Amino acid sequence: MLRMTDRATMKAVTFQGYGPPETLAIRDVPLPMPGVGEVRVQVHASTVTRTDTATMRGHPFFARAATGFCRPKMPTPGIDFAGIIDALGAGVTGFAPGDRVFGLSPDSYGTHAEHLCLRADAAIAPVPAGLRFDQAVVGEGAWYAHGTTSQLDPGQRCLIYGASGGIGTAAVQLAKLRGAEVTAVVGARHLDLAAQLGADRVVNYEAEDFTALGQTFDLVFDAVGKTSWFACRPLLTPDAIFAATDLGPGWSNVLLGAWFARSARPRVQIPFPKDASGFVRSLGGLLAEGRFRGVFDRRYPFDDVVEAFRYVETGQKTGIVGLTVRPEEATGGDGAG
Ligand SMILES: NC(=O)c1ccc[n+]([C@@H]2O[C@H](COP(=O)([O-])OP(=O)(O)OC[C@H]3O[C@@H](n4cnc5c(N)ncnc54)[C@H](OP(=O)(O)O)[C@@H]3O)[C@@H](O)[C@H]2O)c1
Structure with a gap:
């Protein structure tokens, strides 16, 4: 049996100050022991996301209220995880050692x-049968997308700008699952992908002015932080929501959000998703039924984590970038990703 006094260690990505990817290093740190009501997961797979790169940089500055002003309070990044439960704290029911699980750690990070x-009642759920660990780490972008798409009603029209990123690829699928009619705006290299994800109409922003489609939408979602409410005004019905992942030029999304908050229905939003545990459980169901899939760009071995952060920071990834913490033999996964 493992005891605290064994001084067991594990490898973890750590950063001791904010900065570029070179700030990151894999170090030996104490092996965590599960407390009351907690499970310990042996992590096999994670992802590197734009949230991880922003956390590493300590940007935007106000986000340091959560992550630490001068130095990171949470020295190991990472939000998505999939792996095997290998220890239980006192009082845990519903999980057993050996269970294959996936989920999110959006408050304390630490999945790298x-x-x-x-906590056993946090955002953690069984990996759907037939899915490899590195196919199950699809939660972070989908959770952010869900914060916006969950506002859609069946039959509503929705435009997703930047539908090729981690959030955008999830948003197209989740909006379709809500019964919405989806227009996806992407660059030329992603036209086929957007159609495969279920978009009813695909627009190439490199060849066409997407703000001059001659159509209006109930929801316009800037899923990559590259447009603005001002540019998208011709697309908005009088009651439409403009939602964005980012602050907008000159913090316009924040300022307009505050301005419109006086109205009955806030019209400019940076939706922050809630209820990660409920979302992960429902995502497990969608994955199991084959109604949602992660779009994977590439996967990096754990030792190449700095390279992975460098690539994600380019803003050019397609969907998700995986991080393989502990390689898994193929287990008859469904081939997604
Ligand atoms: N609100 C939050 O809490 C939160 C959390 C996580 C992330 N974010 C933000 O959400 C945004 C999206 O994150 P993500 O991980 O989904 O992004 P991402 O995966 O890095 O997005 C990359 C994709 O965007 C496309 N793209 C680049 N420039 C574009 C443009 N001008 N117009 C349309 N598409 C463009 C790229 O393809 P092409 O260049 O080929 O078009 C690429 O496929 C980021 O800005 C991030 O900072 C916010």
Whole structure:
């Protein structure tokens, strides 16, 4: 049996100050022990996301209220995880050692490590049968997308700008699952992908002015932080929502959001998703039924984590970038990704 006094260690990505990818290093750190009500997961797969790169940089500055002003409070990044439960704290029911699980750690991060402890009632769910760990780490972008697409009603018209990124690829699928009619705006290299994800109409922003489609939408979602409410005004019905992942030029999304908050229906939003645990459970169901799939750009081995952060920072990834913490033999996964 493992005891605290064994001084066991694990490998974890750590950063001791904010900065570029070179700030990151894989170090030996104490193996975490699950507390009351917690499980410990032996992590096999994670992702590197734009949230991870922003956390590494400490940008935007106000976000340091959560992550630490002068130095990171949470020294190991990473939000998505999939792996095997290898220890239980006191009082845990519903999970057993050996369970294959996936989920999110949006508050304390720490998934870029060989092990992770989190509450058993947190955002954690069984990996759907037939899915490899590296196919199950699809939650972070989907959760952010859900914060916006969950506002759609069946039959509503929705435009997703930047539908090729981690959030955008999820948003197209989740909007379709809500019964919306989806127009996806992407660059030329992603036209086929957007159609395969279910978009009813695909627009190439490199060849066409997407703000001059001659059509209006109930929801316009800037899923990549590259447009603005001002540019999209011709697309908006009088009651439309303009939602964005980013602050907007000159913090316009924040300022307009505050301005419109006086109205009955806030019209400019940076939706922050809630209820990660409920979302992960429902995502597990969608994955199991084959109604949602992660779009994977590439996967990096754990030792190449700095390279992975560098690539994600280019803003050019398609969907998700995986991080393989502990390689898994193929287990008859469904071939997604
Ligand atoms: N609100 C939050 O809490 C939160 C959380 C996470 C992320 N974010 C933000 O959300 C945004 C999206 O994150 P993500 O991970 O989904 O992004 P991402 O995966 O890095 O997005 C990259 C994709 O965007 C496309 N793209 C680049 N420039 C574009 C443009 N001008 N117009 C349309 N598409 C363009 C790229 O393809 P092409 O260049 O070929 O078009 C690429 O496929 C980021 O800005 C991030 O900072 C916010």
